[in-house]
Amino acid sequence: MKHIITVLALTGALMSCNTSNKTKDNAEESTAKEASTDSTSIQFVTIDTEEALIATSLMAAPEASRAGCKVIGYNDAGELVTLKEGNNEFIVLADDPKKSGFNAACYHKSLEPFMARGRELRAEGKTGPEIFDIREEEAKSGQLDMGIPGATLHIYFGPNDRYDPETHKVEGAKYRYVVYLPFATAESTGLPEKPVGANHPWIMNPGTHRAHIMISPLADNKE
Incomplete structure (x- = not known):
């Protein structure tokens, strides 16, 4: 039993x-x-309307400030126009649909003279080095207003031109941050002149009008 x-x-x-x-x-x-x-x-769709272009480009701005940002961008004729009026301290430069991938930028409005001068010179056919030298001379002479020291530029960029209509996030896009400190150096900031690693600040173009703290995105971790 x-x-x-x-x-x-x-x-x-x-x-x-x-x-x-x-x-x-x-x-x-x-x-x-x-x-x-x-x-x-997630069902990504092509950015093929002005509404979608504005929504995705606003992703470059801090979330709390997006509703009040002014958005500018290029029309079919290549003219820079206002896509959305704003009332806060940020200006968003929308992605150019004629270029591959996605690239939108959000910057403090005090940087507009510097940014606008660059666009003007580019429209005249000036090369990158030529634009740098012209703005360097104009900034040193006081002719070009470089904005408030510490003013920021936020870049939202990626290889794709599709987005999630629910969140407005662009497929594969990342952030890069720039803090402008005209004529700053490694000595004046204590920052290295070369990146130590992803997401680490470093100073680019030290000693020039275009000196800025660069913070690049973290690399994809595929391990």
């Missing part, structure tokens, strides 16, 4: 163990399916 009871007890334990394992396996499988669904459920 004791032998029979022992066998029954062992059988019950095995059945309970098998049931527990199956439940655990089913739960893990369900979780895996949910994770898979979450990662593939």
Whole structure:
């Protein structure tokens, strides 16, 4: 009789163990399916309307400030026009739909003379080095207003021109931040002149009108 009871007890334990394992396996499988669904459920669409262009370009601005940002961008004729009026300290330069990928910028309005001068010179056909030299001379002479020291530029960029209409996030886009400190140097800031690693600040163009603290995005971690 004791032998029979022992066998029954062992059988019950095995059945309970098998049931527990199956439940655990089913739960893990369900979780895996949910994770898979979450990662593939976003339906990215092409940025093909002015409304979508404005919404995605505003992603370059701090979230709390997006509603009050002025947005400027290029029309089909290549003219810079106001796409959205604003009432705060930021100006957003929308992505140029004629160029591949996505690139929108948000900058403090005190930087507008500097930014506008660059666009003007570029429209005249000046090269990058030529624009740098012209603005350098004009900034040193006081002719060019470089804005408030510490004014920021936020860049939202990526290789794709599709976005999630629910969140307005652009597929694969990342952030880069710039803090302008005209004529600053490594000595005056204590920052290195070369990046130590992703997401670490460093000073670019030190000693010039275009000196700025650069903070580049973290690299993708695929491990």
